[in-house]
Amino acid sequence: AQSVTQPDIHITVSEGASLELRCNYSYGATPYLFWYVQSPGQGLQLLLKYFSGDTLVQGIKGFEAEFKRSQSSFNLRKPSVHWSDAAEYFCAVGPATGGGNKLTFGTGTQLKVEL
Amino acid sequence: DAGVIQSPRHEVTEMGQEVTLRCKPISGHDYLFWYRQTMMRGLELLIYFNNNVPIDDSGMPEDRFSAKMPNASFSTLKIQPSEPRDSAVYFCASTYRGAGGYTFGSGTRLTVV
Numbered sequence: 538a539q540s541v542t543q544p545d546i547h548i549t550v551s552e553g554a555s556l557e558l559r560c561n562y563s564y565g566a567t568p569y570l571f572w573y574v575q576s577p578g579q580g581l582q583l584l585l586k587y588f589s590g591d592t593l594v595q596g597i598k599g600f601e602a603e604f605k606r607s608q609s610s611f612n613l614r615k616p617s618v619h620w621s622d623a624a625e626y627f628c629a630v631g632p633a634t635g636g637g638n639k640l641t642f643g644t645g646t647q648l649k650v651e652l
Numbered sequence: 653d654a655g656v657i658q659s660p661r662h663e664v665t666e667m668g669q670e671v672t673l674r675c676k677p678i679s680g681h682d683y684l685f686w687y688r689q690t691m692m693r694g695l696e697l698l699i700y701f702n703n704n705v706p707i708d709d710s711g712m713p714e715d716r717f718s719a720k721m722p723n724a725s726f727s728t729l730k731i732q733p734s735e736p737r738d739s740a741v742y743f744c745a746s747t748y749r750g751a752g753g754y755t756f757g758s759g760t761r762l763t764v765v
Contacts, residue, residue: 546698579759580743580759645695
């Protein structure tokens with residue numbers, strides 16, 4: 538069974554500081570990996586995705602993530618955080634074949650940005 | 653495209669009443685998913701459809717929950733009778749063959765009192 542672990546429930550960073558949110562997954566085959574962001578009262582918005590190829594993927598809002606197969610990780614990074622990045626972030630994993638099959642989401646990491 | 657549209661945005665109902673949540677997926681998307689989000693359990697997949705056919709409803713908590721997709725542009729999630737523990741935010745999401753990930757609606761916040 539596929540699973541996703543986001544070990545940090547809450548993270549607080551200062552505006553302008555760098556950010557790394559951790560994501561570890563368990564999956565028996567080649568996974569599709571995603572990061573979503575959820576602002577208060579809103580739905581989830583796709584930040585970036587990894588399907589194959591270059592293990593460093595770029596997303597919207599200046600975010601990037603690196604797929605490390607040996608560590609089963611897909612950590613999200615941003616070099617300089619803005620106050621508007623305060624939100625909840627979800628990592629998700631899904632099958633690489635049978636497109637459209639259900640994603641498994643992590644429990645989320647709540648990001649607080651201090652001014 | 654207007655994205656995935658859910659209605660209502662907020663619903664407050666009394667225990668025992670029937671509740672119907674609505675979703676309009678993005679045109680052309682062939683998969684539709686219903687999720688429930690709570691503080692305690694996070695995001696839970698309730699059911700998903702492919703080409704209007706239910707594929708996996710193993711996440712539906714009990715018989716009080718039912719979902720339909722009568723056509724490619726409309727789906728409903730019904731709870732009858734509703735209970736306070738059903739209070740949550742319910743999200744609908746759609747995708748085309750999984751490519752690019754899901755597009756989520758803004759959700760329906762359900763409060764059962």
